[in-house]
Amino acid sequence: MAERLTVGVAARLSRYLQVLTQAKKMGKDRISSQEISDYTNINATQIRRDLSGFGKFGKRGVGYNIDSLLGEIRKILRTQGQHNIALIGAGRLGQAIASSPIFAEHGINIAAVFDTDPDKVGRSIGNLAVTPYAELSDTVRDRNIIVGVIAVPAEGAQAAADDLISAGIKIVFNYSEALLDVPADVAVHASNPAVELLYALYFHLT
Amino acid sequence: MAERLTVGVAARLSRYLQVLTQAKKMGKDRISSQEISDYTNINATQIRRDLSGFGKFGKRGVGYNIDSLLGEIRKILRTQGQHNIALIGAGRLGQAIASSPIFAEHGINIAAVFDTDPDKVGRSIGNLAVTPYAELSDTVRDRNIIVGVIAVPAEGAQAAADDLISAGIKIVFNYSEALLDVPADVAVHASNPAVELLYALYFHLT
């Protein structure tokens, strides 16, 4: 059980999580490996093998119980509890992120939203008040925040990253277009819709 | 040259594109495979092998010229021209997407923004006016739009997808949390920050 998952397995388990939470919202209570395959385009045999490596979660002839499978996968990924994250930037993107239920569904709690703009400070987004940027460091330490989400324009992204890192954060999600220079022990995850789009286009145009 | 790229190669080439565009903005004009490796965590030998499979783009002892490499990769991915996309939803997320320079940088043009809310129709976002949702089908056909980006709440996502697909669109980017049911010849790309975050957490907590 102490073995480390490979990146491939962990990535696929995350996809299953996504499908399961949605399927649950749609009122289903069990699901087959074939159905998961339809939504993820991951081979059904592969899915069963991924899961069976950790225990026998399914019922033959029936499928998987969604609730219990959700719990099992969370257990495998060790992400069962609540996790606090900080959001930097209360602009349109920041607001969109803060008001989305998507994080709460997975036990991720946006503990604070920061912005340098005095006009935005104090205003509330979702049910959070925007905190002055100067308090970032203290808040990160006090509230045990381990992930920082950067939703500021490209010009400010590196500075935000530097501040997050010096406050002790080791995981940064970068929603700006900037490339970030960070120490080797900090993980940066970036999402670039335009590049993903080009990638999707390639496979469609052939 | 007519061979199809594997998904791995295409994905990596897209990452290179992202790094190159940013490096260019930072004023650099050449870059080594090692530098690309630092930003992408992709093996430098792998990068050189990916590129050399299509021609000799670099100069030994020097590196790659950023401008010409950008052009070469775009040529390989066949995404050199302008591509028109449609954005559904003019809420906070839609506004954030529409006002980001990220698409334009890669030759992707947001040709129209649609919303069902009469209050939003006619207002301008970036330098586009919001178009009534009813005109979606005609606009998609007239302007040769091949990609639809869904930035509406989960409840409306499936309906938006259905309408896009019946207008002829084959590539859908889904920024809602909903799972979409689509015909087999339509590609859906979804991005779920929360799930990516859980994935990132796993590797950090070990």
Next chain:
DNA sequence: GGCATCATGTGACTTCCTGTTACAAAGCCG
């Protein structure tokens, strides 16, 4: 109760991708 059906769990095999190591060729600079 018996039997057909369905979906999981799992083994064996193959294929292909990625990382590694190594090194020659080529450009640059003092």
Next chain:
DNA sequence: CGGCTTTGTAACAGGAAGTCACATGATGCC
């Protein structure tokens, strides 16, 4: 000219993922 850098490639090893096949167990129909 000679040292340094970086590309372009070859050879090899390891491992991940797809495919096929099949036994096992659960369910439901007749």
